[in-house]
Amino acid sequence: MKILLTNDDGINAKGLYSLRERIKEIADVVVVAxxxxxxxxxxxxxxxxxxxxxxxxxxxxxxxYAVNGTPADCVKIAVRAILKTPPDLVISGINLGANIATNxxxxxxxxxxxxxxxxxxxxxxxxxxTFVNPDFTAAASFAKRLALSIYxxxxxxxxxxxxxxxxxxxxxxxxxVFTRQGISRFREEFDKRTDPRGHIYYWQGGEMxxxxxxxxxxxGVIRNDMISITPIHFDLTDYKFLDELKNGNWKxxxx
Amino acid sequence: MKILLTNDDGINAKGLYSLRERIKEIADVVVVAxxxxxxxxxxxxxxxxxxxxxxxxxxxxxxxYAVNGTPADCVKIAVRAILKTPPDLVISGINLGANIATNxxxxxxxxxxxxxxxxxxxxxxxxxxTFVNPDFTAAASFAKRLALSIYxxxxxxxxxxxxxxxxxxxxxxxxxVFTRQGISRFREEFDKRTDPRGHIYYWQGGEMxxxxxxxxxxxGVIRNDMISITPIHFDLTDYKFLDELKNGNWKxxxx
Numbered sequence: 001m002k003i004l005l006t007n008d009d010g011i012n013a014k015g016l017y018s019l020r021e022r023i024k025e026i027a028d029v030v031v032v033a034x035x036x037x038x039x040x041x042x043x044x045x046x047x048x049x050x051x052x053x054x055x056x057x058x059x060x061x062x063x064x065y066a067v068n069g070t071p072a073d074c075v076k077i078a079v080r081a082i083l084k085t086p087p088d089l090v091i092s093g094i095n096l097g098a099n100i101a102t103n104x105x106x107x108x109x110x111x112x113x114x115x116x117x118x119x120x121x122x123x124x125x126x127x128x129x130t131f132v133n134p135d136f137t138a139a140a141s142f143a144k145r146l147a148l149s150i151y152x153x154x155x156x157x158x159x160x161x162x163x164x165x166x167x168x169x170x171x172x173x174x175x176x177v178f179t180r181q182g183i184s185r186f187r188e189e190f191d192k193r194t195d196p197r198g199h200i201y202y203w204q205g206g207e208m209x210x211x212x213x214x215x216x217x218x219x220g221v222i223r224n225d226m227i228s229i230t231p232i233h234f235d236l237t238d239y240k241f242l243d244e245l246k247n248g249n250w251k252x253x254x255x
Numbered sequence: 256m257k258i259l260l261t262n263d264d265g266i267n268a269k270g271l272y273s274l275r276e277r278i279k280e281i282a283d284v285v286v287v288a289x290x291x292x293x294x295x296x297x298x299x300x301x302x303x304x305x306x307x308x309x310x311x312x313x314x315x316x317x318x319x320y321a322v323n324g325t326p327a328d329c330v331k332i333a334v335r336a337i338l339k340t341p342p343d344l345v346i347s348g349i350n351l352g353a354n355i356a357t358n359x360x361x362x363x364x365x366x367x368x369x370x371x372x373x374x375x376x377x378x379x380x381x382x383x384x385t386f387v388n389p390d391f392t393a394a395a396s397f398a399k400r401l402a403l404s405i406y407x408x409x410x411x412x413x414x415x416x417x418x419x420x421x422x423x424x425x426x427x428x429x430x431x432v433f434t435r436q437g438i439s440r441f442r443e444e445f446d447k448r449t450d451p452r453g454h455i456y457y458w459q460g461g462e463m464x465x466x467x468x469x470x471x472x473x474x475g476v477i478r479n480d481m482i483s484i485t486p487i488h489f490d491l492t493d494y495k496f497l498d499e500l501k502n503g504n505w506k507x508x509x510x
Contacts, residue, residue, distance in 0.1 A: 042327070043297030043360045050456035051445070072297070073459065081445040081457060102373060105298045105489050118357060119443075159493045178500040180492040188374075190306070190336040201305035202336060204328065231500060233493040234360050237435040238414045238486040245433040245486060 001027040001151055004087040004116070006074045007095065008038040008108025011056050011066045015094035015128065018136035020063075022144045023091065030087065031064025032078035034071060034108075043111040044070045051077060071112035079119050089147055090116030093126030094139045098164050100129075100218040101184035101211050104232070113160040114234055122150050123160045129222045130167035138170040142227060162230040164222050176227040182212030182219040256282040256406055259342040259371070261329045262350060263293040263363025266311050266321045270349035270383060273391035275318075277399045278346065285342065286319025287333035289326060289363075298366040299325045306332060326367035334374050344402055345371030348381030349394045353419050355384075355473040356439035356466050359487070368415040369489055377405050378415045384477045385422035393425040397482060417485040419477050431482040437467030437474040 003023055007016045011033040023029050035054070046069045054066045065082060067074045071092060079086050092112035099107040109125045116123030126143045128134050142165055155161065162181075166173060188206040195201055211219035221228040258278055262271045266288040278284050290309070301324045309321045320337060322329045326347060334341050347367035354362040364380045371378030381398045383389050397420055410416065417436075421428060443461040450456055466474035476483040 040300045040302050042299040044299045045295045047295050052456050080443045156496050159496050181490050188331055188335045201307050231493040231496040232491040235436050236487040238488040241411050241414050241486040
């Protein structure tokens with residue numbers, strides 16, 4: 001089995017290192033990851049700048065390839081230019097911080113897995129639901145187990161798994177739940193400042209005010225010390241409203 | 256009615272200008288758009304750099320605000336920092352080039368409308384299905400008509416309309432069809448080059464090999480000289496596979 005690892009926290013991130021340590025026990029591992037942190041890049045790809053690939057060492061030995069691009073760029077260039085044959089699986093992670101609810105659409109971690117899926121390769125995104133004192137041990141073990149399981153059972157075309165794991169030792173994790181993407185609400189804020197030259201600028205920020213507490217939603221499940229697995233696809237059509245439109249009285253055009 | 260206009264081709268794009276000319280006939284218009292072209296940025300937001308807002312003139316009069324960020328940044332900063340009250344509608348466009356099928360997930364045009372939707376504002380993305388010899392006249396007229404229609408009838412929470420318009424005079428457009436996001440296949444390619452200093456770099460490119468010809472798909476409808484309107488939401492859950500997972504034999508965890 002050959003597994004491509006990537007992330008959005010950058011090639012030097014601890015979560016990627018922990019993941020590689022466990023995954024190399026079961027597969028030939030290739031790391032192709034962004035040179036720098038790429039959080040909240042969404043599903044960006046780099047068309048207007050050249051991409052460069054650089055070999056990176058960690059602890060004195062070859063670790064992987066760094067790309068001056070986004071997570072989606074990394075997966076594309078890995079599959080189409082770096083690797084001789086496509087990998088059997090793409091794992092993106094382990095992200096520092098949950099990728100749940102509306103955050104999913106901003107996530108570079110998920111966009112790498114989406115790109116894998118578009119290229120026809122089974123793909124998963126793995127995130128650790130904390131920003132402080134991360135312990136990637138349980139998450140890396142679970143990723144390994146899930147990788148073996150997917151290798152055996154495969155995934156439907158066009159669908160990836162978005163996995164969020166609580167920041168707990170393995171024995172304290174209470175189970176695994178298949179979930180839907182939760183509903184959330186944010187408070188956006190722009191911190192307005194003046195630079196030393198007298199010009200105004202803004203820092204973008206905000207916080208999640210509310211996240212779905214449903215037992216079947218990613219946020220609710222994580223909060224209850226369980227692993228959440230949400231199957232995600234990229235057909236964004238709202239079929240329910242499409243039916244309403246087709247049967248409705250939206251007369252917009254008399255041509 | 257107050258309408259926020261933005262795009263991903265940048266504040267100097269012709270499609271945005273044409274759109275503003277027609278929309279200002281029916282509403283107070285505010286333009287907040289990226290300073291530079293932001294194609295294929297996906298749903299990126301800028302967290303690691305400061306955002307700056309600059310007033311821009313076109314033809315000697317005030318045109319709008321340029322932001323050194325992505326389309327999603329523009330909508331967020333417009334609603335949360337520039338405008339005193341939220342707009343009644345967000346229109347993103349008119350994009351030069353169709354946003355259909357898998358391209359939807361890379362689209363900055365759509366990400367701006369998505370951001371509007373997240374902020375609770377009815378939103379539409381409008382694209383002209385050509386890269387050569389664009390004539391935005393019919394598209395701008397249709398956007399105006401659609402804006403009036405949405406103001407009257409509203410849209411469901413969390414759903415935007417992705418509108419693609421053929422590059423034809425109004426009288427040659429054969430109708431309007433409510434569609435699903437089509438299925439497409441790409442050929443990705445990386446053009447490998449050596450720079451003057453002897454270092455290797457890559458240009459990312461590719462082309463759509465195949466796009467859904469279904470009468471109910473965005474690509475198929477555009478090809479038949481009709482306007483395609485696809486309702487899009489951002490719950491990415493694959494509910495069909497979620498049901499299979501819930502009822503299936505995916506035993507991944509024995510905790």
